[in-house]
Amino acid sequence: MQLSQKFLTIGDTAQRSGVATSALRFYESRGLISSVRVAGNHRRYHRAMLRRIAIIRVAQTLGLSLREIAAAFATLPDNRNPTKKDWARLSTTWGKQLDRRIADLENLRSRLSGCIGCGCLSLKNCALYNAGDEAAGLGSGPRYLLGDVPGTGQEPP
Amino acid sequence: MQLSQKFLTIGDTAQRSGVATSALRFYESRGLISSVRVAGNHRRYHRAMLRRIAIIRVAQTLGLSLREIAAAFATLPDNRNPTKKDWARLSTTWGKQLDRRIADLENLRSRLSGCIGCGCLSLKNCALYNAGDEAAGLGSGPRYLLGDVPGTGQEPP
DNA sequence: ATAAGAGTTAAAGTTAACTTTAAGTCAAGT
């Protein structure tokens, strides 16, 4: 295996990318990467594909699903291999998403802090319950917790 | 259905907790909640179980798996139903975990920021690669990206 | 010439957290 080769076998690609051959075939089946075939139907990955594979792993670390990553790649003209500039654009977008996730968690954190000592945890008062399902209202979501406050028997529909 | 009843059918429990009956049976199969049986082999959940169910949902929102939640419940003396004090203890622990997750993400965020413009992304220099697998070293993890820098051919084992 | 090693495909297995389906039981209302 020459390090300067332009095309790599799946085994070499796996070694250099740190991604199992089975995963590479899987990524290919999902359209995330591509290969050419040589005699014997064996795959050959272009060296540049290593960059793409690495970006996939980074994106996964950032919390993106393969579906989302594929969608991101699809925004590249001709679905070309990401250039340095493409990487800058993609990672900027992903950075913003990450910021949002962090903000959401911090929000959740402050809600939890407010609820740690309260012990109420009722649907109406507890910020934790009204966290995920803002528009849920009555009809879904845990109702009364500590205390299990009975209503009037005339709950709204 | 009387709101002041001490024991609820699975249907009533589902309605008041906002959790599907299938999910309740599933939680029970995993030991997260428990019930008594009445004539006809039908389940009855104690009203207090609603609190437990709600805590399960909150814990899930915080990112815990059912396995972890079960483990947390197991720390309660006699695996009793969580009291207000228990909730304070559990949620304090979970708050710390959440803090750690947030810190991890912020760390990742700053690494990403540093890499957005750089375009190097090599194993040795890139903070993003050395993110998850600190001790990975050579042998796993994407190697060379933009640039695909060839080594000496004498890589360490 | 041959055996080992690397590749190939399709299909099944894995884990989490449930949901859906199938087939059957039970109690209550008409």
Added chain:
DNA sequence: ACTTGACTTAAAGTTAACTTTAACTCTTAT
């Protein structure tokens, strides 16, 4: 008496992201 609705269980299905297995095919080193 009979239908309806709620309930029961076991087993299979769902999604994501892969891995494992089985059964072959090719290439390469000896």
